[in-house]
Amino acid sequence: MSSNQRLIEAIQGGLPLVSRPYAAIGERIGMSEAEVITRLSDLRGVIKRLGVVVCHRKLGYRANAMVVWDVPDEEVADVGQQLGQLECVTLCYHRARHLPDWPFNLFCMIHGKERNRVLDKLDSLVEQCHLSHIHHEVLFSRHCFKQRGAIYSQFAAAER
């Protein structure tokens, strides 16, 4: 396993909660603190975010709506960018349609404390972005069966 792979694997479960966490990680995998810091800085491109990963439900965000839109292909990038900038939208992706039963190609997530408040946010979003002509559906989550971070250990691109 390359040094970057070892580092990626060593921190995926979480950073040590000690004053010098990068020194502690380095000790575990035989790397100096300085090397850990340099490598992590170089890995910024593969690290989407570093910091707290929240548990929505525990924080009271029990209503989680996946809103799916059937946007004409030539407009999907524009609409996606517009939605992605809104404060209430936490994720926004263009995905493949499955015709005929699944015509939707743009997916966004809206989290809220209650379903009604999520629907209110959606109403204002439709108005603000002039999307009333675009067919959409709201899929609220009923139950979360499994939630964990993906496990990464031997990704090819991390090999350097």
Add this chain to the structure above:
Amino acid sequence: MDAIDRKIINNLQGGFPISERPYADAAKQLGITENVLIDRITQLLEQGMLSRFGPMYHAERLGGGLTLAALCVPEADFEEVAAQVNAFPEVAHNYARDHELNMWFVVATELPERIDEVISEIEAQTGLSVYNMPKQAEYYIGLQLKV
């Protein structure tokens, strides 16, 4: 949860320093001490408010595969199918949603070519067709909740 906890959650979803004393640096920004920050994060993890304190990776940039997939599961078989799907180590999240397509899960693999294999294996196990909906573009990756 008090004002300090909220401040930590609201400010540290976006980024954490990569420096010799990152907790001290972050704490300074928040107007608290390094010890308080470390204690608070420890407590928030213990209480389950945080599921992790660490990195979220771009799976694709690490060379891995990632997709969102859905199933249309008969209500009577729901629990059984959920157990079958969740048994795959490559299935990262699985949500029941109110729709004809009522089970939605994320598949994350170390190699991109493994995605199609996992999808076929899930179809074989469950006897259902999987709707595979890989990402074509991403417009936002913030996912920051205000508390």
